[in-house]
Amino acid sequence: PRLANQIAAGEVVERPSSVLKELVENAIDAGSRRIEIDLENGGTRLIKVRDDGHGIDEADLPLALSRHATSKIVSLEELEGVTSLGFRGEALASISSVSRLELASNTADDPAGGWRVVAEGRQMEPRVAPVPHPRGTSVTVRDLFFNTPARRKFLRTEKTEFAHAEEAFRRLALSRYNIGWVLRHNQKTVHQLRPADDNAASERRIAALLGAKFLDNALHIDLEVTGMRLWGWVGLPTHARAQADQQYFFVNGRVVRDRLIAHAVRQAYRDVLFHGRHPVFVLYLDVDPLVVDVNVHPTKHEVRFRDGRLVHDFLFSSLHRALGEVRPRDGS
Numbered sequence: 001p002r003l004a005n006q007i008a009a010g011e012v013v014e015r016p017s018s019v020l021k022e023l024v025e026n027a028i029d030a031g032s033r034r035i036e037i038d039l040e041n042g043g044t045r046l047i048k049v050r051d052d053g054h055g056i057d058e059a060d061l062p063l064a065l066s067r068h069a070t071s072k073i074v075s076l077e078e079l080e081g082v083t084s085l086g087f088r089g090e091a092l093a094s095i096s097s098v099s100r101l102e103l104a105s106n107t108a109d110d111p112a113g114g115w116r117v118v119a120e121g122r123q124m125e126p127r128v129a130p131v132p133h134p135r136g137t138s139v140t141v142r143d144l145f146f147n148t149p150a151r152r153k154f155l156r157t158e159k160t161e162f163a164h165a166e167e168a169f170r171r172l173a174l175s176r177y178n179i180g181w182v183l184r185h186n187q188k189t190v191h192q193l194r195p196a197d198d199n200a201a202s203e204r205r206i207a208a209l210l211g212a213k214f215l216d217n218a219l220h221i222d223l224e225v226t227g228m229r230l231w232g233w234v235g236l237p238t239h240a241r242a243q244a245d246q247q248y249f250f251v252n253g254r255v256v257r258d259r260l261i262a263h264a265v266r267q268a269y270r271d272v273l274f275h276g277r278h279p280v281f282v283l284y285l286d287v288d289p290l291v292v293d294v295n296v297h298p299t300k301h302e303v304r305f306r307d308g309r310l311v312h313d314f315l316f317s318s319l320h321r322a323l324g325e326v327r328p329r330d331g332s
C-alpha cells in the first residue's frame with residue numbers, strides 16, 4: 001500500500017504548492033475560521049498548516065493517513081451532491097508517503113488534550129501519542145520528496161516554489177472571505193488577512209492579495225437568476241503590460257479553469273478589450289446543484305455542467321451588460 005501511495009502521490013503532490021492546497025482544503029472542510037500557514041525554503045523544507053476546525057478524534061488519526069479509508073464517496077451518484085472540497089481520501093496518504101508528516105489534532109476545547117501521529121515516507125509509526133494541542137488540527141510536512149530523488153529533482157528554486165505556493169494561497173484566500181488567514185515564509189509574515197464580512201473588507205483583501213491597482217478599473221457585480229448567482233469584480237487593466245494572470249473564477253467555492261467559462265468571458269470582453277490588454281477578474285459563480293448539475297474534477301480544475309448552454313448564456317449576458325459600464329480611467 002505504501003508503494004500505491006507513492007504512485008498516487010504523483011497525481012496529487014507535484015510540489016509544495018499542491019501540498020499546501022490539499023492541507024488547506026482539509027482545514028476548510030473542517031469548518032475552520034482561522035488558518036495559519038508556515039513555509040520554509042519555498043515549502044520544500046517545511047509546510048505547516050494550523051486550523052481551528054472541528055479536529056480529528058484519537059481513533060481516526062491513523063485512519064486519516066490511510067488511503068481511501070476516509071473517502072466520503074460511496075457511489076458515483078453521490079459525486080453530484082458533493083459540497084466538501086475533499087472526497088477521495090488520498091491526499092494525506094499520498095503526502096505522507098513522500099515526506100515526514102506529523103498530524104496533531106484535538107476535537108475538544110481542552111487545550112491540554114490532543115493526539116498526534118507521525119509518518120516518515122514508507123515508515124508509519126502507528127502509535128498515537130498524546131500531545132497538547134488547542135481545538136483544531138496541525139499538519140506538519142517536512143522534507144518533501146526526501147525519499148523520492150527523481151521527484152526532488154523537479155523542484156525549482158526557493159523563490160519559484162514560494163511563488164507557486166503564494167499563488168495557491170491567493171486562490172484559497174479568495175475562495176473563503178469568512179476565514180482569517182496568515183501566510184509566513186521563513187518566519188516572515190507575507191499575508192495576514194482578517195475575516196471579511198462586507199464588500200469593503202472583501203475589497204481590502206483583494207487589494208492585499210492582487211495589488212491596489214487591481215480595483216482601480218474594476219466594477220463590482222452581483223447578478224442572479226433562478227439557480228445561479230454571478231458576483232465579484234470585473235475590470236480592465238490600466239496598462240497594456242499588466243499581468244495576464246489576474247483571472248480568478250470560482251464555481252461553488254472551488255477555483256476553476258474551464259473552456260466553456262473562458263469562452264463566455266472572452267466573448268463578453270470582446271467589445272471592450274483593447275489590443276494587448278487582458279481581462280482581469282475575480283468572479284464567483286454559485287450554482288444550486290438542484291438546478292444546475294455541476295461536477296468539478298478535484299485536481300484538474302475542470303467543471304462539467306449538464307446545462308452548459310444555460311451557464312454560458314448567463315455568464316455572457318451578465319458580463320457583457322456589466323462591462324458596458326466599465327470605463328478605463330486613463331482615457332485610452
Ligand code: ADP
Pocket residue numbers: 022026027030051053054055056064065070071072085086087088089090091092093136137
Ligand atoms: P479527503 O479530504 O479526500 O477526505 P484527505 O487525505 O485529504 O482526504 O484527508 C483524510 C481525512 O482526514 C479527511 O477526510 C478528514 O476526515 C481528516 N482530516 C484531514 N485534515 C483535517 C483537518 N485539518 N481537520 C479535520 N479533519 C481532517
Ligand code: MG
Pocket residue numbers: 022025026085086087089091092
Ligand atoms: Mg483532502
